[in-house]
Amino acid sequence: MTSTAAFAEIAALAGDPARAAMLHALMDGRALTATELAAVAGVTPQTASGHLARLVTAGLLAMEKQGRHRHYRLASAAVAGMVETLMVVAATVAPPLRPVATGPRDAALRRARTCYDHLAGRLGVALCDALVARGAARVEDEGAELTEDGRALLAGLDIALPRPGGRVYCRPCLDWSERRPHLAGAVGAALCRHGFDHGWIRRMAGTRAVEVTPLGGRMFRDHFGIEA
Structure with a gap:
């Protein structure tokens, strides 16, 4: 303890x-x-x-x-989870005293960003929702898991999944801007890494926001039903 x-x-x-x-x-x-x-x-x-x-x-x-x-x-991913959770708590219990004008950069962070080594923002949450909707993943407050259908779906896209063991395999991570879970753990990291390696997403300079490429837009739409 x-x-x-x-x-x-x-x-x-x-x-x-x-x-x-x-x-x-x-x-x-x-x-x-x-x-x-x-x-x-x-x-x-x-x-x-x-x-x-x-x-x-x-x-x-x-x-x-x-x-x-x-x-x-x-x-570690545990440290990243702590930082993300603190951001959620700070946004919840300490609202600004006056309205904050948000610019394009903030909008980009809300759309899609990296949370350590996995995807967050509206894109990350939508991806998590899509996997749950098609029975590829089960997500609860206590944890998450990838189903057999989920493993088959990702294998069909050549997304390399690590063997269970070592770091947490699959877990929900509460998104600080959407206030709903996105997918973290080794599975979330594999999805994010595949997106970068295969040109679905790319980093935006000077921020942890990411941009969905035209190829990525088609892949997310065709394979996950997401309009990214």
Whole structure:
């Protein structure tokens, strides 16, 4: 059982505005340098180094050395799930005091984005709904699973699914903008990776929003019944 002290330490680390900005910036699953994360957090490189060292020591971030540079990424899918859940809670219990004008970038994030290594936003939720509707997946509050029909559907699309074991195979992840589940775990990661590798989706510069390509639009429509 997690101790109160450990819980408080993780909460305090994630609660600092600069560190929260860094964690949020890494939610697209890619690794960023200390310089890039300093710019995101609005702090000096020296201050960023101190924050990053604490996050690595606590197990929230993983660090890789490549030549002279150090790259940082979220340490696990569990950390990404924590960040996504905090975003949901923050949006629910702390509504803005005045209306916030949202621009095209926000609209793109709501349409489709990466949540660590799986798809989120309206696209991610629609994909989850489509799999459930055709009996390819079962999703409940306590968990999710891919059915035999689901495995056959994805195999027919050459979507490589890992064998059960290791990380959580399939789970629901509450979407912070849609407030409904999208699909996470190894299955969600496989769907997202296939989309990138086969040109169904592509990243949008400077954000974790993704864009559905014309090919992707046809594939999502023809195989999942989604108008993406």
